Amino acid sequence: MIRIKNLTKIYPGAEIPAVDNLNLEIGEGETCVLVGPSGCGKTTTLKMINKLIIPTEGTILIDGENVLKVDPIELRRNIGYVIQEIGLFPHMTIFENIATVSNELNWPKDKIKDRVYELMELMDLDPEIYRNRRPSDLSGGQRQRVGVARAMAANPPVMLMDEPFGAVDPITRGRLQDEFLNLQEKLKKTIIFVTHDINEALKMGTKIAVMRGGKLVQYTSPDGLLAQPENEFVEDLIGGDSTLKRLHLVLAKEVMKNPLYVARDSDSIADIKAKIGDKPKSKIYVTDSENTLMGYLPYAQLKREGSINSLIQPVKAKIADYTRLSEALSEMLSVGNSMIxxxxxxxxxxxxxxxxxxxxxxxxxxxxxS
Amino acid sequence: MGFIEFLFTRNQMVLRLLLEHIWLVLFAIIIAIIVGVFLGLISAYYPIISKIILPFTQITMTVPSIALMGILIPLVGIGMINAIICLVVYSLLSIVRNTYTGIKEIPEEYIEAARGMGMTKRWILFKIKLPLALPVIIAGVRTSIVMIIGIGAIMSYIGVGGLGDLIFRGIARTSRNMILTGAIFVSILSIVTDFFFGKLENYFVKKTS
Known part of the structure; x- marks a missing residue:
């Protein structure tokens, strides 16, 4: 757990504090997103946690230990740090980049190799293909993945991420965010994430800290932020479509229901008719014995006789269970179905x-x- | 006697003087690299020292080589030591300056990423800063070495041999062939060295980008 108490930073020569009496508590396994306009002190706050910037006042406790009293080298080796893609060392191969921290920790060669390969596979980068490439040979998205892998090399419990997906195109960014959310579901790291993009904050965070002028404006869950913005500033930051944004926080698997009828592809039309009886008429979804979705039968087709195989029609409206509800809605609108x-x-x-x-x-x- | 004929009859001597020249320059540039990179690093790390070192190396460049040689005679006499000191002094400017700029121009993000990952200062210097500054440092060495190949010819004046011998002797005997041989070989040596260092520089530029 990370506790930030009365944290203040005044840069030499500046009159206004960059961070002003900040108090935050971040639980274990939580992803806390610091969000706000540029100059709001979010990056300064992040860098004080690994002592890249020394606070003017206040304390930061990680698991009860005051980071100001810990040796900075020791501290940083236990905190993963991801910055924008440019932070990859251009003169080193992908392997060497990811192995940086484990090399410093003097791990045996075999252990380093195993760990790097493990991380590369985790990040969907084939080690045999990419280990000897240089960062300049990789796409933006791949570089970003290497950056995350490098930060995780020594398996730190805490990760600091400063706009980690800032330098890639929106489509790649969305995919990287999804990948990282999947990863985080398994790894349960304590993450502090800096962004200026409220949509990214809402998507990635379990907690969101809105900052302005070095001060904390609101600290709550993404849904809490959308439902009860503290003031006009937060409202403006969220934008007008807060209901749509909330649909973005809900996953398809959280609201999906069992369909009225599911038939096996081995069923005959008579079987299906018997199952339906006089219940309301609608589409009949068909699966095979392994529960794979084969398609659907329009109710009108049931007038016929015999096997159903030739009557099955493919399903157009289909989404993955981790799809966000807003995307599900968009898919329904584009296909023109009221059911997906x-x-x-x-x-x-x-x-x-x-x-x-x-x-x-x-x-x-x-x-x-309300 | 024609020029080509002269070359063939004196090939042993020309080769000996060429090798002498190469050794002199090589010896000087190795010392200059050690001293220059060191001074450049100190300048990059300590701004106050850079305010002394950088102007100093620049001023030494304005002293004519023949004068510097003369100034050194009462201190170290004539000969090898005098010549090496002269060549090192002339090499320093580019090497010190390029080391300094090379280190200073590394994007802050790399250094910050390195610090953020818990690298010690020494690791950052040897694993990040020096490798990234290497192409710029090599460019400095390239400028210096090409320059002192030329200045090295003047050093024959204080009896260290080298291709300068041909030029000075040629002038004394008004032998056009001798002057021409000395001048041409100094030029060839410069061009070949420049080409080689250019390749080296390119290799490291590619490696660091």
Whole structure:
């Protein structure tokens, strides 16, 4: 756990403090995003945690230990640090870059190699292909991944990330964010993340600290921030579409429901008719014996006889279970269906989401907070 | 006697003088690299010292080589030591200055990333700063070495041999062939060295970008 108490930084010669009496508590496994306009003191705060900047006043405790009293070299080796892609050393190979910290810690060669390979695979970079390449041979997204891998090399419990996805195009950024969220779900690091992009903050954070002029404006969960902005400044930062943004915080798997009817591809039409009986008429989803989604049967087709195999039609509206609700809505609008199927990565059928479910979610979310 | 004929009959002597010249320059440049990189690093790390060292190396450049040689005679006499000191002094400016700029021009992000990862100052110097500044330092060495190949010819005046011998003797005997041989070989040596260091520089530029 990280506790920041009465933290103040006044740069020499400056009259206004860059960080002004900041108090924050970040729980273990939490991702705390510091967000605000440039010059709000977010990066200064971050750099005081690993003593790249020495505070004027106040204390920072990591697991009860005052970082100001810890040797800076020792401290930094236990805190992962990711900055924009330019921080990769251009004269070193990808392998050497990732191995930097473990080399300093004098790990045996075998252990370093195992760790670097493990991280490269984790980051979706084939070690055999990329180990001897240089940062300049890589795409922006790949460089960013190497940056994250390098910070994680010595498996630090705490990671500091300063606009880590700032220098890539929006599409790559979105993908890197998703990858990192998946990773964080497994690794449960304590992360302090700096960004000026409120959407990134809402997506990545479990807690969001809005800063302005060196002061903390609001510190709460992403949903709390959208539902109850502290003042006009926070409202402006969020922008007008807070309901849509809240749909962005909810994953498809959290609201999906079981469909009314699911048929096996081995079922005959008579079986299906018997199952439905006189219940409401709608689409019948078809899976195989391993629960893989095959397609659907329109209700009208049930007039026929015999096997259903030739009647199955492909599903157009289909999303992954970790899709955000806002994206699910967008997909429904573009396909023109009021119902969308949810599948996992192996195309296993998980459930369905209807337009009504999305409306209900938006409604209930606002009821909770009003 | 024609020029080509002269070359063939005196090839032993020309080769000996060429080798002498190369040794003199090589010896001087190695000392200059050691001293120059050291002074450049100190200047980069301590701004106050840089305010003394950088102007000093610049001023020494304005002293004519023949004068510097003369100034040194009462101190170290004539001969090898005098010549080496002269050549080192003339080499220093580019090497010191390029080491200083090379280190100073490394983008702050690399240094910060290194510090943020818990690298010690010594590691940052040897693993990050020096390798990244290397192309610029080599460019400085390249300028210096090409320059002292030329100045080295003047050093024959205080009896250290080298291709300058051909030029001075040629002037004394008004032998056009001798002067020409000395001058041409000094030029060839400069051009070849420059080419080689250019390649070296390019190699390291590619390696660090």
């Amino acid at each position: 199927c949810v599948v996992d990565d192996d195309n296993n059928f998980k459930g369905v989401i209807s337009l009504q479910d999305i409306l209900d979610t938006a409604k209930s979310e606002s009821e909770i907070h």
